[in-house]
Amino acid sequence: xxxxxxxxxxxxxxxxxxxxxxxxxxxxxxxxxxxxxxxxxxxxxxxxxxxxxxxxxxxxxxxxxxxxxxxxxxxxxxxxxxxxxxxxxxxxxxxxxxxxxxxxxxxxxxxxxxxxxxxxxxxxxxxxxxxxxxxxxxxxxxxxxxxxxxxxxxxxxxxxxxxxx
Numbered sequence: 001x002x003x004x005x006x007x008x009x010x011x012x013x014x015x016x017x018x019x020x021x022x023x024x025x026x027x028x029x030x031x032x033x034x035x036x037x038x039x040x041x042x043x044x045x046x047x048x049x050x051x052x053x054x055x056x057x058x059x060x061x062x063x064x065x066x067x068x069x070x071x072x073x074x075x076x077x078x079x080x081x082x083x084x085x086x087x088x089x090x091x092x093x094x095x096x097x098x099x100x101x102x103x104x105x106x107x108x109x110x111x112x113x114x115x116x117x118x119x120x121x122x123x124x125x126x127x128x129x130x131x132x133x134x135x136x137x138x139x140x141x142x143x144x145x146x147x148x149x150x151x152x153x154x155x156x157x158x159x160x161x162x163x164x165x
Contacts, residue, residue: 009143023111030103040160047084055149062142078123085116
């Protein structure tokens with residue numbers, strides 16, 4: 001990747017990380033001792049595992065050995081993650097945690113929704129790299145996907161693990 005592209009991706013990652021730090025701090029400040037916690041269950045663990053697995057497949061895609069197969073595997077994991085996130089949000093809404101009911105619900109759905117939007121954008125970028133003309137952007141897409149993965153594990157630690165520690 002050219003130097004300017006690397007710099008651009010690094011600046012984007014920093015700006016995006018600051019955005020998510022603000023969202024995480026908002027979530028943290030709106031969480032009260034009496035608020036419901038986001039439940040950690042098999043769905044949360046599996047979606048996290050799926051996203052971690054996608055990190056391995058995108059790494060292989062960047063190594064240029066069977067790149068299309070590895071990108072398609074990453075796309076499969078991205079779709080599985082997005083469906084897992086949707087199921088998580090639906091379950092939270094059915095359990096009474098909603099945007100309109102509390103600041104905790106608002107902060108939760110904004111944080112998880114913003115991350116899901118990033119994962120959806122990453123899915124689109126991954127799809128684009130399967131074409132021959134866009135395959136040269138795999139390094140930038142890989143960096144973006146690693147950002148999505150890293151952000152998820154920061155969110156996972158704050159939203160799902162921290163309340164139990």
